[in-house]
Amino acid sequence: MSKTPALDLLLHELALATPGGYAVGLHIRYVSPLIMVNTYPEEWQEIYTAKVYGLRDPTLAWGLSHTGTRRWSQIGLPDPFGILKEAGEYGMHYGMICSIGPLSSRTIAGAARGDREYTEEEMEYVHRIVQRMHDLSVPPTRLSKAQIEALRCIADGDRHAAAAAKLGISESAFKARLTSARQKLMARTTAEAVQRAREYGLI
Numbered sequence: 464m465s466k467t468p469a470l471d472l473l474l475h476e477l478a479l480a481t482p483g484g485y486a487v488g489l490h491i492r493y494v495s496p497l498i499m500v501n502t503y504p505e506e507w508q509e510i511y512t513a514k515v516y517g518l519r520d521p522t523l524a525w526g527l528s529h530t531g532t533r534r535w536s537q538i539g540l541p542d543p544f545g546i547l548k549e550a551g552e553y554g555m556h557y558g559m560i561c562s563i564g565p566l567s568s569r570t571i572a573g574a575a576r577g578d579r580e581y582t583e584e585e586m587e588y589v590h591r592i593v594q595r596m597h598d599l600s601v602p603p604t605r606l607s608k609a610q611i612e613a614l615r616c617i618a619d620g621d622r623h624a625a626a627a628a629k630l631g632i633s634e635s636a637f638k639a640r641l642t643s644a645r646q647k648l649m650a651r652t653t654a655e656a657v658q659r660a661r662e663y664g665l666i
Contacts, residue, residue, distance in 0.1 A: 467599070467600070467649060469500075469599055470596060470600060471597055473592055473595055473596045473599070474487075474500055474596070476592050476623075477550045477572070477574075477592050477596075478502060479587065479595070480492075480585065480588055481502075481574035481575065481576065481589065482552045482577070482578075482593065483503075483554060483555050483557075483558070483574070483575030483576040483577050484502040484503040484504065484557070484574070484575050484660070485500075485501075485502055485503070485572060485573060485574035485575070486499075486500070486501040486502070486503055486556070486572065486573045486605040487499070487501075487570070487571070487573075487593065487596070488498050488570065488571050488572075488604055488611055489570045489596060489597060489600045490568045490569070490570060490597070490600060490601070491569050491570065491571060491572040492567065492568055492569070492602075492662060493662060494520060495662075496518055496570075497602055497641070497649060497659070498600060498616065498649060500561050503552045503553075503575065504554065504555075504556065506552060506553060507553040508548070514572065515547050516544070519544050519546060520546055520571055521538055521541065521542045521546065521547070522535055522538060522547070522558070522560045523571065523573075523616075524540055524558075525538040525560055525562070526561075526562035526569070526571035526573075527562075527566070527569065527571070529562055530562045530563060530564070530569075531561075531562065531590075532559055532560065532561045532562075532587070533559065533560055534557070534558070534559050534580055534581060534586070534589050535557065535558040535559065535560065536548055536557070536580065538560065539557055542583065544571065552573070553598070554575075554577040554646070555575035555576075555628050556575075556576075556577050556578075557575065557576050557577070557578070557579060557580045557583075557642055558573060558574055558575040558576065558581070559573070559574050559581045560572070560573050560574075561573075561586070561589055561590050563590075563593055563594055564597055565598045568601075568602070569647040570593060570596065572589070572593045574589055582605075584663070600649060602648070602649075602659070602663055603647050603648065603665070605665065606644060606647060606648075606660065606664075606665050607643075609615065609640050609643075610640055610644040610647065611660075611666050612630055613626065613637060613640035613641050613644060614639070614641070614644050614656060614657050614666050615628060615655075615661050615666050616630070616637075617632075617641070617654075617657055618657050618661070618666065622636055622637060631640040641653050641656070643661070646654050648660060648663075
């Protein structure tokens, strides 16, 4: 999941509130989210990716141009590719979109169900969960000197042993710095941490 216990608890709450699954992208910057979690049916995820629906999805377009919540049936945008109708073939007959934050770091969540429309109360509940997730996962504005040095070594192509020697520390201490940098950046891998640190102008 996210490697952040508090965030994982919120994802669990979101799962309970969205019987047809959800997709949430936290702090979308330069088209890429800081964290992406998708629990929609796997077949639908494969089709959505293969057909590049992310560039054509009217619910995503609504989320990029508005904040707040809206039912899929009420977004008022054209769906020339029939994405919402096709989603219904995988049990997602009804849904909602939730959009939070500035366009420079927006969080967008979609949620589905197969039996009926989401009520206003249910949408507000989902919005509160997603808002808490958005607030909890705000990207850092700075890293420690040690974290920056470690990430720069990796960015320069140094292996762990060579980087540790360059910094005058043990290899285990160097790995600890990388671990703390990954945690600060909510990255799953060191490569991802380097990429995010660059995107945020931290290294």
